[in-house]
Amino acid sequence: MSKRIEDLTVTDNRRLAEGFFVVKVSSSAGLPEILPGQFIQILVTESPSTFLRRPLSVHDVDYGSNTISLLIQVAGAGTERLSRLGKGETVNLIYPLGNAFTMPAGGEKVLLAGGGCGMAPLLYLGRKIRDLGVEPQFALGFRNRSRILEHEQFRDLGTVHLATEDGSEGHQGFVTDIPAFRESHWDKVYCCGPEPMMKAVARLCLERDIFCEVSLENLMACGMGICLCCIVPTNTGNLCSCTDGPVFNIRNLKWQISEQK
Amino acid sequence: MADLRTKIGSLELRNPVMLASGTCGYGAELKDFIDLSKLGAIVVKGTTLEPREGNPYPRMAETASGMLNAVGLQNKGIDYFEKHIYPSLAEYDTHVIVNVNGNTVEDYIRLARRIEHLAAIPAIELNISCPNVKQGGMIFGTNPASAREVIAAVRNAYSKTLIVKLSPNVTDITEFARISEEEGAEAVSLVNTLLGMAVDPRTMKPKLSTVTGGLSGPAIKPVALRMVWQTARTVKIPVIGMGGIMNGNDALEFIMAGAAAVQIGTATFIEPRTALTAIESIDSFLSERKLDSLANIVGIINRN
Ligand SMILES: Cc1cc2nc3c(=O)[nH]c(=O)nc-3n(C[C@H](O)[C@H](O)[C@H](O)COP(=O)(O)OP(=O)(O)OC[C@H]3O[C@@H](n4cnc5c(N)ncnc54)[C@H](O)[C@@H]3O)c2cc1C
Ligand SMILES: Cc1cc2nc3c(=O)[nH]c(=O)nc-3n(C[C@H](O)[C@H](O)[C@H](O)COP(=O)(O)O)c2cc1C
Numbered sequence A: 001m002s003k004r005i006e007d008l009t010v011t012d013n014r015r016l017a018e019g020f021f022v023v024k025v026s027s028s029a030g031l032p033e034i035l036p037g038q039f040i041q042i043l044v045t046e047s048p049s050t051f052l053r054r055p056l057s058v059h060d061v062d063y064g065s066n067t068i069s070l071l072i073q074v075a076g077a078g079t080e081r082l083s084r085l086g087k088g089e090t091v092n093l094i095y096p097l098g099n100a101f102t103m104p105a106g107g108e109k110v111l112l113a114g115g116g117c118g119m120a121p122l123l124y125l126g127r128k129i130r131d132l133g134v135e136p137q138f139a140l141g142f143r144n145r146s147r148i149l150e151h152e153q154f155r156d157l158g159t160v161h162l163a164t165e166d167g168s169e170g171h172q173g174f175v176t177d178i179p180a181f182r183e184s185h186w187d188k189v190y191c192c193g194p195e196p197m198m199k200a201v202a203r204l205c206l207e208r209d210i211f212c213e214v215s216l217e218n219l220m221a222c223g224m225g226i227c228l229c230c231i232v233p234t235n236t237g238n239l240c241s242c243t244d245g246p247v248f249n250i251r252n253l254k255w256q257i258s259e260q261k
Numbered sequence B: 001m002a003d004l005r006t007k008i009g010s011l012e013l014r015n016p017v018m019l020a021s022g023t024c025g026y027g028a029e030l031k032d033f034i035d036l037s038k039l040g041a042i043v044v045k046g047t048t049l050e051p052r053e054g055n056p057y058p059r060m061a062e063t064a065s066g067m068l069n070a071v072g073l074q075n076k077g078i079d080y081f082e083k084h085i086y087p088s089l090a091e092y093d094t095h096v097i098v099n100v101n102g103n104t105v106e107d108y109i110r111l112a113r114r115i116e117h118l119a120a121i122p123a124i125e126l127n128i129s130c131p132n133v134k135q136g137g138m139i140f141g142t143n144p145a146s147a148r149e150v151i152a153a154v155r156n157a158y159s160k161t162l163i164v165k166l167s168p169n170v171t172d173i174t175e176f177a178r179i180s181e182e183e184g185a186e187a188v189s190l191v192n193t194l195l196g197m198a199v200d201p202r203t204m205k206p207k208l209s210t211v212t213g214g215l216s217g218p219a220i221k222p223v224a225l226r227m228v229w230q231t232a233r234t235v236k237i238p239v240i241g242m243g244g245i246m247n248g249n250d251a252l253e254f255i256m257a258g259a260a261a262v263q264i265g266t267a268t269f270i271e272p273r274t275a276l277t278a279i280e281s282i283d284s285f286l287s288e289r290k291l292d293s294l295a296n297i298v299g300i301i302n303r304n
């Protein structure tokens, strides 16, 4: 699949919660096919301390309006600048990058687990799974009620189970404490979120022999396989999280296996 | 169109812009963005005799106008290269140069001999300047006697165009350029990355797994340019300049300071078309001034 470098136009920027934004960018050339799990590299202008592009997951795609949504959490100067993008501004993207989640087969039971900006790739993944006629369920974890991100669009696609660490809403604990996660049988679990969350989900899935893919957010310089900075130790050696990933089967990851014993 | 041809020893390039080793993979990764046949040459990934996994993650840290890397020559080794990568490189309509690395003089010799047999590789870039490996690399490039030994040995073993890539982590880079020239190198390329480091106050840890790494990008450009200028005034063999070139103007600075060719490195990560736009802007610069060839401006600042 070919990559492109293109100027897109910001059509919307909406604040979801403190420090979280959804930015929509539209392509006048028409979008190429984008797979769930893929990411973009965005050039951040007017932020002198931001030298490299910033990788962001594709949050959602609307082929009708040729629009990509990005869910952005302010982490530092680069994302802070992106949170201030105004309608009509131009942003330069390299995309689509990386591999994709493995789609479920018809009739499979699938759970999409995430939290914070790790929810980003799960919306588009859920939409694509829904398009296959499979109803996805979501397990979303947050620190507390005030940190819960709007998830109406997730509800439109399937059942949403919530967990907060302090129990102020949904189940108390982490996503892995949600009864539906523990008590049901899942054919496939997909996860993106902070590393401790991904490891907890991976551990549970390994114990129960459930197929599980995680989307990693390693530091990247190029995003296209030429700098070898983003490596992930796997059973087949160091792989690039930007080209061989960002989606990895947990059985192939060294961190998970060493975690086990 | 001005005549942009330039010579690196016996090798003629259609223009002076090359892609730097370690920043362009094997070229194929960039095919969606650039037509490789428009480039002067590409220098593919640092290669060793044996496969190497490189250094642990994290290997990268962004810095003011630049980045640190500690990749540590991750590559699949010469056997894999010859079998699986070389056949596709042989079809490129541009010069493909291999960046050669080793732990010992013997390693460098054996690798150079292996590459000599590859008909479509007209030159090697002898990397005696990698700051990210415990053995070999910069240890050769920062000690005059070791540098002389490895360059002489490889020159003896390799008959095609030999380029020596120099380390900026020395007091006087011209000394190493002179040694390269005396031992029969046809060109020198400089600079490799500058040794640097970064600490994350929040975690109270170094940002790189190896603590130190190589600094590249615009942050190093003035230093690199000074070294290229000094070197071009010292040796007669061509100098290939690099270090922080982000656009055609930066490339022109190196050329005017004496570089017969330039390499684009870190810039490709941010704007993969940089090498092509640099070629175009060098060409339009010459045309606007009604200069018919690149040779008119190579080292021009030294002519007055
Ligand atoms: C494939 C991929 C997809 C991503 N998708 C999203 C997304 O959809 N939404 C989103 O908000 N963010 C996403 N991220 C993370 C995002 O790229 C970083 O938060 C961003 O680069 C930070 O830039 P900054 O200039 O704001 O902060 P910086 O000043 O660069 O960093 C702020 C702090 O965060 C740390 N940091 C930055 N990037 C990373 C990282 N990748 N891993 C660990 N620590 C890091 C830095 O070390 C620093 O301490 C993704 C990352 C990857 C690799
Ligand atoms: C991620 C990365 C990997 C590199 N790998 C190599 C390498 O394998 N061999 C080499 O000679 N130089 C290597 N270099 C150095 C570059 O080729 C170049 O000399 C240096 O980055 C300075 O140029 P720049 O500022 O334009 O990037 C690497 C640089 C970077 C950033």
Ligand code: FES
Pocket: A219, A220, A221, A222, A223, A224, A225, A226, A227, A228, A229, A230, A231, A240, A241, A242, A243
């Ligand atoms: S970020 Fe450069 S190879 Fe993955």
